[in-house]
Amino acid sequence: MTDYGQYSDSVRPDPSPQVIVWRTTEYEWHLQTLGLAKEYPDIFVLWLAFKPQLVIHKAEYAEVILNGMKHIDKSPDYKFLHPWLGTGLLTSTGDKWKSRRRMLTPTFHFNILHDFLHVFNKKSHILVEKLKDKAEKGGQFNLFQDIALCALDIILETAMGKVINAQSADSEYVHAVYRMSNLTDIRMRQPWMWPDILFNLSGPGREYDEKLKILHDFTNSVISDRLKDFDSIKSEMIRQEMSGEAGIGLRDKKVRLAFLDMLIFMSDNLTKLSFEDIREEVDTFMFGGHDTTAAGMNWAIHLIGADPECQAKVHEEIDSVFGQDDRDPTMEDLKELKYLECCIKEALRLFPSVPVFARTASEDIRLGKYTIPKDTSVLLLTPALHRDANVFPDPEAFIPERFLLENSRNRHPYSYVPFSAGPRNCIGQKFALLEEKTVLCHLFRKFTVKSCQTREELRPGSGGSPGMAVGYQIRGPGLESQSGPNQFIIAPLCPNST
Ligand code: HEM
Numbered sequence: 001m002t003d004y005g006q007y008s009d010s011v012r013p014d015p016s017p018q019v020i021v022w023r024t025t026e027y028e029w030h031l032q033t034l035g036l037a038k039e040y041p042d043i044f045v046l047w048l049a050f051k052p053q054l055v056i057h058k059a060e061y062a063e064v065i066l067n068g069m070k071h072i073d074k075s076p077d078y079k080f081l082h083p084w085l086g087t088g089l090l091t092s093t094g095d096k097w098k099s100r101r102r103m104l105t106p107t108f109h110f111n112i113l114h115d116f117l118h119v120f121n122k123k124s125h126i127l128v129e130k131l132k133d134k135a136e137k138g139g140q141f142n143l144f145q146d147i148a149l150c151a152l153d154i155i156l157e158t159a160m161g162k163v164i165n166a167q168s169a170d171s172e173y174v175h176a177v178y179r180m181s182n183l184t185d186i187r188m189r190q191p192w193m194w195p196d197i198l199f200n201l202s203g204p205g206r207e208y209d210e211k212l213k214i215l216h217d218f219t220n221s222v223i224s225d226r227l228k229d230f231d232s233i234k235s236e237m238i239r240q241e242m243s244g245e246a247g248i249g250l251r252d253k254k255v256r257l258a259f260l261d262m263l264i265f266m267s268d269n270l271t272k273l274s275f276e277d278i279r280e281e282v283d284t285f286m287f288g289g290h291d292t293t294a295a296g297m298n299w300a301i302h303l304i305g306a307d308p309e310c311q312a313k314v315h316e317e318i319d320s321v322f323g324q325d326d327r328d329p330t331m332e333d334l335k336e337l338k339y340l341e342c343c344i345k346e347a348l349r350l351f352p353s354v355p356v357f358a359r360t361a362s363e364d365i366r367l368g369k370y371t372i373p374k375d376t377s378v379l380l381l382t383p384a385l386h387r388d389a390n391v392f393p394d395p396e397a398f399i400p401e402r403f404l405l406e407n408s409r410n411r412h413p414y415s416y417v418p419f420s421a422g423p424r425n426c427i428g429q430k431f432a433l434l435e436e437k438t439v440l441c442h443l444f445r446k447f448t449v450k451s452c453q454t455r456e457e458l459r460p461g462s463g464g465s466p467g468m469a470v471g472y473q474i475r476g477p478g479l480e481s482q483s484g485p486n487q488f489i490i491a492p493l494c495p496n497s498t
Pocket residue numbers: 074089090091101284285288289290292293296352353354357358417418419420423424425426427428429431432
């Protein structure tokens with residue numbers, strides 16, 4: 001960590017605004033930091049307890065930090081994730097990160113994503129059936145949790161090959177996943193819980209240990225079972241998938257691969273990756289791969305549901321691709337849904353699922369007129385970056401057309417980075433966009449959505465998630481007669497919006 005004296009000497013010659021913040025809730029943090037970014041359009045320093053963090057939100061500065069291999073290490077805050085994730089891809093540093101990244105990149109190969117489409121479709125059907133039931137009953141319901149469980153169901157099956165039916169069955173593991181993210185957030189916000197000794201003695205610390213045991217026991221047992229099942233046939237299938245050789249025969253195979261299978265394959269009988277190495281990567285995919293897509297989908301649904309003109313375009317596009325055909329979307333179909341993709345990207349601009357991420361300066365850095373000392377934690381505040389009116393005129397407006405190819409061609413490449421950018425960007429980016437598009441395609445094929453709260457009434461919570469309140473009107477061939485104003489369901493406030 002940068003010590004106060006060094007920090008103030010180096011930055012003060014060109015005084016940067018120094019602000020002391022007390023993070024009470026995620027929502028207050030969101031409002032506070034957006035307000036500060038407006039007030040200080042260049043950079044500012046946040047003091048959380050005795051910890052200075054430099055906040056940037058300009059594309060030129062983001063490029064200096066994210067581009068290239070210099071400032072590749074995360075900030076010390078990520079250590080709060082270590083008990084759960086170990087030092088997997090998200091949290092590792094230096095050579096370990098480099099070799100893991102090289103190793104894991106093929107697991108997101110196009111062919112493998114193609115296979116996951118089957119899972120996305122299957123889980124979307126469960127979601128649609130659940131929503132149909134609720135919509136037909138009328139009354140009020142909250143969409144947020146349904147989407148979140150669908151995203152969790154998807155990552156459970158794609159990461160671990162585990163069918164846990166998170167959307168319909170109660171599961172100790174699912175509860176633990178949610179609570180764990182929550183407890184980590186509570187700790188990060190409260191400096192007196194930073195020292196391990198104090199945290200371990202606190203109520204949240206003791207609960208954290210309980211949940212950690214549930215999570216690790218679950219992952220351990222899934223890996224052990226999978227190791228027992230792993231045979232040479234699977235191994236050959238994976239080799240062909242990863243090398244892009246998989247032919248039609250393999251595409252139709254009954255056994256579907258999960259990330260875990262590929263990790264086991266790469267471990268080469270646990271010589272190149274140990275059991276613990278595999279666990280930290282599976283846990284990392286679980287952590288990075290569900291809250292993020294859930295928040296992205298929830299915001300996209302809310303924003304589309306609040307804009308009838310935009311929704312009409314979404315419906316029109318879906319109808320033009322599928323007509324009366326009830327087939328599951330294929331990769332080719334999804335490629336055609338360009339406007340829907342623009343909606344997803346615009347939602348991620350306004351409400352990025354990872355609203356802040358941080359690196360450690362590996363050497364002194366010059367950002368404009370400021371010299372940033374080595375070892376400073378540099379935070380990139382994406383909600384502010386994405387609201388630069390010079391790049392995105394009328395920045396608060398939801399305008400999906402901004403992301404049509406012809407409108408985004410000349411934009412600064414670091415002005416829009418919901419998945420971060422450069423060599424340490426999100427490895428799951430293509431997976432995430434494909435998942436969101438598939439689920440939303442299913443949803444808007446069957447429903448008209450009406451958002452029942454204003455954007456201001458929804459509060460971004462942990463991980464940028466909104467509290468949701470959305471109404472539905474069932475649509476689709478043969479169902480028109482059910483449509484009508486009474487079919488809209490007004491959802492109650494989500495717990496984190498109160
Ligand atoms: C809308 C969905 C998603 C968003 C907005 C998102 C965003 C991000 C961002 C901003 C980072 C950089 C974080 C940092 O520097 O601290 C990141 C890293 C990462 N993401 Fe995602 N993510 C999404 C979905 C996913 C999915 C579905 C997976 C896995 C299946 C995933 C796996 C990862 C991993 C492993 C990293 C660490 C990469 C590295 O350090 O090399 N993400 N993501």
